[in-house]
Amino acid sequence: MENIYEKCIVKPKDAKDNLITLATVVGSIAIIAASIIIEFTRSYSAAVIVVVVIAAHRIITDRNIEYEYTLAGNSIAMDKILNRKRRKRILNCDLTDFDIVAPVKSRHYEEYRNNAAKTISAVSGGNAGDEYFGLLEYKGRRTILLFEADERSLGLMKKHLEYKLKD
Numbered sequence: 487m488e489n490i491y492e493k494c495i496v497k498p499k500d501a502k503d504n505l506i507t508l509a510t511v512v513g514s515i516a517i518i519a520a521s522i523i524i525e526f527t528r529s530y531s532a533a534v535i536v537v538v539v540i541a542a543h544r545i546i547t548d549r550n551i552e553y554e555y556t557l558a559g560n561s562i563a564m565d566k567i568l569n570r571k572r573r574k575r576i577l578n579c580d581l582t583d584f585d586i587v588a589p590v591k592s593r594h595y596e597e598y599r600n601n602a603a604k605t606i607s608a609v610s611g612g613n614a615g616d617e618y619f620g621l622l623e624y625k626g627r628r629t630i631l632l633f634e635a636d637e638r639s640l641g642l643m644k645k646h647l648e649y650k651l652k653d
Contacts, residue, residue, distance in 0.1 A: 491557040491642055495610045495634055503549040514542040553608040557581075557639055560646050564608050564633065576606055577631060581646040583622045588652035590617040590632065602630040609634050 521527045521534040552567040564577040588594040598619070604627050609617050620631040635643070644651050 489557070489559070489642055491555075491639055493555045493634070493636070493639060495553045495555070495608065497551040497553065497610050499549060500611065506549060507546050510542050510545045514538050553610075553633075555608070555633060555639070557642050562643075564606070564631075566608070576608065577624065579622065579624060581643055583624070584620045584647060584650055585622060586650055586652060587618060587620040587643065587647055590619050592652060594652050595619050599630060601628060603627045604629045605632065606630070607632045 517538050518531075518535050521531040521538075527534065547569040550569045552570070554565045554567060554573075556563045556565075560580050560582065562577065562579060562581055563575065566574045566576050568574070586594060586598065598621050602621065604624075606624075606629060609632050616634045616636065618633055618635045620633070622629055622631065624631075640651070
């Protein structure tokens, strides 16, 4: 029987999320006011209001982000969950595809972080001591994956990464 490990990380809201929410609310109010004030759009103002409110709700609630890591045997899958409803697969690969896995606070991260064309960040931003990075070739591009790992997940990864897992 293969070991399966799942971990869910909730990304807390930061200043960027608050700024997006504020801009969405202000922009929505401006568009609704303009649709009511401008004479030739008054006949469509009810439809404009409905569309703007639905779009604003979606933009604001999509800032509720969670990341789910799944380790199953030799593979790792990472999903981004928006507002606890929609799931988007951001990574699905074998652990053997990684060239190196090491803590973000290590000297290895400084060496490799400029060697990647793309960065996938799946961290909460809270405890930097648990943050790790992995360098791999994913979808034809050199990619750095930032993720949070605990002792159990590192133990499962160590079986397949061997010498690629650094301290």
